[in-house]
Amino acid sequence: MTVSYSAAWGGESFDGAKAALFIGPRLLVIRRDDRPDIAHPGALDFPGGGREGGESPEQTLAREMREEVGLEMGRAEMLWRRSFDGATRPGRVWFFVLRMGAGAEAEIRFGNEGQGWGLVTLDAFLAAPDAIPALQARLRLWQAL
Template structure:
């Protein structure tokens, strides 16, 4: 994890956080809402979202994971994290790769954002024509390391 980021350091300039979350060997994928006014309506997405207040990237992702799928980030193994330019506007977002055991599937409690969730092989997400392209690129980058 060569990022130089410390979750305790304040003042980090970023707008949000997303995570490729593996449950066993499959990725947890969310189908975005399909309504006007949002980026990538109806697309395949990963858990995560916008920063609130003075949250760190880790705090942002932990809150979003609880809200969206009811999972606790503290239970996940951190595989990688890195800041990227936002795919939807100016600013930075953090991208995480996390892993939990496949048994975490039984703990998923889908929130009120998005149309639903599924587990899929990483290759299927990377090949999906309706996935958020920036997330596909970031996952490919991590796989190439």
């Protein structure tokens, strides 16, 4: 699916973007750094982060995915996207559900944020006591569609 960056978000103000990325049947998760100065230290997270300059949500996510895990968002199929109120600070954030084919994990090049990465089933992520609750809620909303 090709997404027009300007048409996808209508220019509304937002602060960042995150994605639940399925690689085959499993979700890519990142273990957050265990530092007291960040929200949800040590929790299971998804690729994504803060907006820079005049980026669109898709541009923000594409940059963050390259920086954090070395994957190109343009290779992913977009399954869903929606904006939400921020979970850890005021503002809007975009949440995406994306899918890449099995085997894409061989291309992951982990960046310098977080403790590591892994692949988990959707059910395991939704049940994980150490996952970020807002991300679990957003995935449940998508799953219910």
